Amino acid sequence: MTRSFHKMHGLGNDFAVFDARETPLAMTPALAAALADRHTGIGCDQLIVVEPSTIADVRMRIWNADGSEVEACGNATRCVAALVGRECSIETAGGLLSAAPGGDGASVDMGAPRFGWEEIPLAYAMDTTALPVGWEMLEGATAINVGNPHLVFFVPDLDDVPLERLGPQIETDPLFPNRINVNVAQVIDRGRVRARTWERGAGLTRACGTGACATAVAAIRAGLADNEVTVELPGGPLVIEWRSGGNIRMTGPATLAYTGEIDLEAFR
Ligand SMILES: N[C@@H](CCC[C@H](N)C(=O)O)C(=O)O
Numbered sequence: 001m002t003r004s005f006h007k008m009h010g011l012g013n014d015f016a017v018f019d020a021r022e023t024p025l026a027m028t029p030a031l032a033a034a035l036a037d038r039h040t041g042i043g044c045d046q047l048i049v050v051e052p053s054t055i056a057d058v059r060m061r062i063w064n065a066d067g068s069e070v071e072a073c074g075n076a077t078r079c080v081a082a083l084v085g086r087e088c089s090i091e092t093a094g095g096l097l098s099a100a101p102g103g104d105g106a107s108v109d110m111g112a113p114r115f116g117w118e119e120i121p122l123a124y125a126m127d128t129t130a131l132p133v134g135w136e137m138l139e140g141a142t143a144i145n146v147g148n149p150h151l152v153f154f155v156p157d158l159d160d161v162p163l164e165r166l167g168p169q170i171e172t173d174p175l176f177p178n179r180i181n182v183n184v185a186q187v188i189d190r191g192r193v194r195a196r197t198w199e200r201g202a203g204l205t206r207a208c209g210t211g212a213c214a215t216a217v218a219a220i221r222a223g224l225a226d227n228e229v230t231v232e233l234p235g236g237p238l239v240i241e242w243r244s245g246g247n248i249r250m251t252g253p254a255t256l257a258y259t260g261e262i263d264l265e266a267f268r
Helices: 029-036 074-084 163-171 209-221
Strands: 003-010 013-019 046-051 058-064 088-092 095-102 105-109 142-145 149-154 181-189 192-199 228-233 236-241 249-253 255-262
Touching: 003 074, 013 074, 029 046, 029 058, 046 074, 058 074, 074 088, 074 095, 074 105, 074 209, 074 249, 074 255, 142 209, 149 209, 163 181, 163 192, 181 209, 192 209, 209 228, 209 236, 209 249
Parallel strands: 013 046, 058 088, 149 181, 192 228
Antiparallel strands: 003 013, 003 255, 046 058, 088 095, 095 105, 105 249, 142 149, 181 192, 228 236, 236 249
């Protein structure tokens, strides 16, 4: 018995999306990791299951490539909005979101960022606007929860940062009890920021929607950028809007690569 899935991506951050609104699907961390494997599975950064919701139009569940279930995924939220095909509310473990498809993608209200050390979460109390710790050249990060936990390091030159080496070290530091997503960002001007992300549970990706949100919020809050910022990721740009005290709006593309069929029993 096979099950259909949609291979989708947002700026190259790719997903296997299972629509379980009518036929339930029992996902487990082990099955998610097996399906996400790029050699023996479908291959993706995150696996997404769209389910019915009692409080929203749909519920979106998210598993990283390593099988960990997580609270938020910005790029996948746009893909789910494109799949639903109309303005909709989306229940996630990180909060209730609202999204509207449009153009080649969607615009999403990602909710309000949180800055409290226990909301990130960090292991103990400290100033989250400039963490008093460092990992080699990466120091003074801002910690933000935008549904999921992020660090943002502003650096003079993005290309000088060995993120593939420092990313996993920071992700798994005991300071972060739930691990953390690691963003490095370079401010180009008040409307443009370049960024790269080491994603918790997935590694380096071509784009991270929540990473772009965290980066823009950190830049705006530090007075380095205006309220609308284009975050330029390796896979392309996302537009992020935020005002202090308000919700984050993220706008960008959502692409359907193909629809396939897979025998899930072969992966269990
Ligand atoms: N690619 C995503 C983020 C996916 C989850 C993240 N790796 C985590 O563990 O929190 C995005 O577009 O936001």
